[in-house]
Amino acid sequence: MRANTWAGRNKVKVRDVPDPKILNERDAIVRITSTAICGSDLHLLDGYVPTMQDGDVMGHEFMGEVIEVGRGVDPGRLRVGDRVVVPFPIACGACGACAAELFSCCENSNPNAGLGEKMFGHPVAGMFGYSRLTGGFAGGQAQYARVPFADVGPLKIESDLTDEQVLFLSDILPTGYMGADLCDIQSTDVVAVWGAGPVGQFAMDSARVLGAAKVIAIDKEPYRLQMAERAGYTPVNFEEVDVRSRLLELTGGRGPDKCIDAVGMEASHGSAHVHAYDRVKQAVRSETERPHALRQAILSCRSGGIVSVIGVYGGFLDKFPVGAWMNRALTLRTGQCHVQRYMKPLLQRIERGEIDPTRVITHTLPLDQAERGFEIFKNKQDHCEKVVLKP
Amino acid sequence: MTQLAIREAVKARQDEIQRRGRGLGWMSLGLGMAQLAAPDAVRRISGVDDSPTSRMVVPLVGARELAHAAGLLTSRRKSIWAWTRVLGDAMDLASLGVAIAHRAGRRRRRLVGVTGAVVGITVVDLLTAVQATRAKRIGTVRGLREGGSMELTATTTIRKPPPKVYEFWRDLGNLPTFMTHLEEVRTTGDRTSHWSASPVFGKNVEWDAEIVDEAPGEKIAWRSTGNADVPNTGTVRFGPAPDGVSTEVHVVLSYDIPGGALGKAVARYFGEEPHQQLDDDLRRLKQVMETGQVVRSDGAPWGKRARKEFPQRPAQPLSDAELAKGADA
Ligand SMILES: NC(=O)c1ccc[n+]([C@@H]2O[C@H](COP(=O)([O-])OP(=O)(O)OC[C@H]3O[C@@H](n4cnc5c(N)ncnc54)[C@H](O)[C@@H]3O)[C@@H](O)[C@H]2O)c1
Ligand SMILES: [Zn+2]
Ligand SMILES: [Zn+2]
Numbered sequence: 001m002r003a004n005t006w007a008g009r010n011k012v013k014v015r016d017v018p019d020p021k022i023l024n025e026r027d028a029i030v031r032i033t034s035t036a037i038c039g040s041d042l043h044l045l046d047g048y049v050p051t052m053q054d055g056d057v058m059g060h061e062f063m064g065e066v067i068e069v070g071r072g073v074d075p076g077r078l079r080v081g082d083r084v085v086v087p088f089p090i091a092c093g094a095c096g097a098c099a100a101e102l103f104s105c106c107e108n109s110n111p112n113a114g115l116g117e118k119m120f121g122h123p124v125a126g127m128f129g130y131s132r133l134t135g136g137f138a139g140g141q142a143q144y145a146r147v148p149f150a151d152v153g154p155l156k157i158e159s160d161l162t163d164e165q166v167l168f169l170s171d172i173l174p175t176g177y178m179g180a181d182l183c184d185i186q187s188t189d190v191v192a193v194w195g196a197g198p199v200g201q202f203a204m205d206s207a208r209v210l211g212a213a214k215v216i217a218i219d220k221e222p223y224r225l226q227m228a229e230r231a232g233y234t235p236v237n238f239e240e241v242d243v244r245s246r247l248l249e250l251t252g253g254r255g256p257d258k259c260i261d262a263v264g265m266e267a268s269h270g271s272a273h274v275h276a277y278d279r280v281k282q283a284v285r286s287e288t289e290r291p292h293a294l295r296q297a298i299l300s301c302r303s304g305g306i307v308s309v310i311g312v313y314g315g316f317l318d319k320f321p322v323g324a325w326m327n328r329a330l331t332l333r334t335g336q337c338h339v340q341r342y343m344k345p346l347l348q349r350i351e352r353g354e355i356d357p358t359r360v361i362t363h364t365l366p367l368d369q370a371e372r373g374f375e376i377f378k379n380k381q382d383h384c385e386k387v388v389l390k391p
Numbered sequence: 392m393t394q395l396a397i398r399e400a401v402k403a404r405q406d407e408i409q410r411r412g413r414g415l416g417w418m419s420l421g422l423g424m425a426q427l428a429a430p431d432a433v434r435r436i437s438g439v440d441d442s443p444t445s446r447m448v449v450p451l452v453g454a455r456e457l458a459h460a461a462g463l464l465t466s467r468r469k470s471i472w473a474w475t476r477v478l479g480d481a482m483d484l485a486s487l488g489v490a491i492a493h494r495a496g497r498r499r500r501r502l503v504g505v506t507g508a509v510v511g512i513t514v515v516d517l518l519t520a521v522q523a524t525r526a527k528r529i530g531t532v533r534g535l536r537e538g539g540s541m542e543l544t545a546t547t548t549i550r551k552p553p554p555k556v557y558e559f560w561r562d563l564g565n566l567p568t569f570m571t572h573l574e575e576v577r578t579t580g581d582r583t584s585h586w587s588a589s590p591v592f593g594k595n596v597e598w599d600a601e602i603v604d605e606a607p608g609e610k611i612a613w614r615s616t617g618n619a620d621v622p623n624t625g626t627v628r629f630g631p632a633p634d635g636v637s638t639e640v641h642v643v644l645s646y647d648i649p650g651g652a653l654g655k656a657v658a659r660y661f662g663e664e665p666h667q668q669l670d671d672d673l674r675r676l677k678q679v680m681e682t683g684q685v686v687r688s689d690g691a692p693w694g695k696r697a698r699k700e701f702p703q704r705p706a707q708p709l710s711d712a713e714l715a716k717g718a719d720a
Pocket of ligand 1: 038039040041042043171172175194195196197198199200218219220221224238262263264265266267268269270292293309310311312335336337
């Protein structure tokens with residue numbers, strides 16, 4: 001089959017690889033009809049998340065048709081012919097973490113758990129196309145994919161919604177939603193979202209449907225800020241204004257009640273000096289993150305507020321504003337998304353028309369043009385917000 | 392040297408490196424604190440108090456030193472952290488070089504003095520880094536190779552009640568499904584059994600064992616009998632977890648590792664962090680009990696061989712040929 005693979009730092013290549021096969025009894029094979037490129041793929045692309053290998057099949061946002069199931073798959077749950085969206089964390093459904101609905105921390109789905117444990121203290125779940133730390137599973141930017149624990153994760157789509165309407169249930173819609181969900185949003189809340197990428201846009205939509213009084217979008221790309229503004233959110237361009245002062249202005253001096261970091265480890269900073277400092281530290285690996293958005297979110301949040309982190313971080317950072325966090329009674333919440341927890345309720349919101357996930361799609365390309373897709377998405381060319389690939 | 396003497400010598404060398412690493416750590420801490428707390432004093436002493444850039448650079452260098460200090464003082468992996476110091480030294484020497492080129496008189500003299508000191512520090516850093524890297528290579532494995540006894544402990548929690556987990560373990564034939572070093576365990580009597588090691592542990596290594604103590608649902612203890620190649624004992628305890636549904640499993644294994652070729656093979660199997668093997672065994676026990684099978688991925692397709700497969704194959708589907716050849720290809 002054709003598949004998009006990692007080919008060294010900042011290089012992807014669509015190549016021919018073998019078709020996937022059933023390796024465990026509860027596997028299914030899915031013929032992929034739509035897949036997408038995610039901001040997380042960019043962290044893998046440039047090697048900031050370690051342990052990628054030449055030839056790794058990338059991609060963790062995909063959907064399609066079940067063409068084969070292992071003999072351990074409960075036919076009441078999944079059959080050949082079903083149309084499914086596949087959540088990116090692989091979860092067994094039976095361990096302590098799964099029982100607590102912490103699916104992205106599943107204790108059984110990562111064959112390289114020992115590696116993850118070294119890096120993170122405790123291991124994390126297996127994930128598709130997401131380095132060896134998360135198990136070394138082939139990803140979904142391909143014609144076919146093997147899906148372990150197929151009777152647990154995949155969500156059957158029985159209505160006639162289009163691929164584009166449901167594809168993002170695999171990751172970014174639940175992720176954005178979890179970012180807002182972790183904020184315990186009240187009807188009086190002003191919610192500020194750092195990052196107007198696809199994840200940030202969905203965090204804003206979710207803050208809206210959860211009843212926030214006002215939603216603020218922070219980014220530097222004018223076209224992404226315009227997309228947020230068209231959806232009803234207040235744009236703040238961090239290259240043009242001082243974010244903290246602008247946020248104080250917008251909140252009568254209180255600061256946002258809830259702050260969401262939808263940027264992650266590769267943030268850029270309005271000040272070239274500060275950016276250079278963290279960039280150098282990241283390059284010599286004495287710090288693995290560029291945590292500008294996170295630092296700013298913590299310093300901006302009102303006392304007693306919640307900072308919710310869905311942007312991905314991989315290792316260590318310094319100059320963490322621990323004093324602000326502690327003295328001002330802030331709550332920090334975070335996690336890789338527990339996608340399985342949110343898929344069904346979000347599907348219902350899509351069916352009811354409360355959220356329109358298609359609004360972020362700017363490009364649809366054949367799988368064979370994945371390389372170009374990565375390039376325009378990474379470099380914010382051609383007003384690119386989200387790329388969907390068709391195998 | 393006798394086996395014991397070799398082991399002592401290796402250990403003494405490692406202790407020395409740990410000590411020197413800690414020394415450098417304290418130095419980084421002092422330097423970093425000074426640069427952050429009194430940057431102006433540091434700038435004056437170094438002769439760069441005339442430059443506005445140094446006002447920004449000195450605290451940054453201070454922050455870097457603190458990171459080194461944290462690494463050197465808290466991590467046993469001194470080698471990596473020692474190398475980051477060498478890198479830092481190189482950066483400092485470069486900026487000092489630039490600074491000297493632009494100055495004369497008193498400031499230049501001070502700068503030359505500081506540069507001399509940094510060169511000295513660089514030599515010590517380089518030495519420590521090189522030695523720490525070497526010591527890491529010979530470390531534990533050499534110690535084990537010469538024989539001796541080794542005790543491993545590990546623990547996990549499984550979401551099944553204690554009687555279920557006990558029952559699975561008590562059927563000793565199940566052990567090879569999750570323990571990498573076992574190929575087969577055959578029950579030969581009520582309390583006796585015959586064990587064969589997998590080739591990764593040692594070719595044609597077999598032994599008889601007997602259960603010496605057991606309490607249903609709670610505990611099993613066993614030991615090898617007769618003339619075992621690798622005499623060993625084991626105990627596993629099963630206790631209820633606080634959640635009321637799960638079992639806490641505690642395992643202790645101990646091995647008398649012989650000298651010679653077999654000892655070498657066993658040492659290679661356990662590698663630098665022997666307890667990891669048992670940790671991984673228990674992770675797989677948990678997978679089997681909770682999900683029915685050991686989990687496979689494209690990068691690590693052979694289940695309990697996962698750790699032996701580093702560096703792993705790429706995360707892309709296996710070809711028919713690879714699949715047909717199986718784990719031993
Ligand atoms: N937690 C999860 O489960 C999960 C799932 C998917 C994605 N993610 C993460 O979410 C993050 C965003 O993903 P995406 O697909 O939207 O990526 P993206 O790269 O398209 O979006 C990031 C946006 O942040 C902006 N940005 C950079 N620096 C900033 C700063 N200092 N302040 C404000 N904005 C800044 C960029 O201009 C860009 O528009 C990534 O880190 C990704 O890995 C997490
Ligand atoms: Zn993603
Ligand atoms: Zn699980």
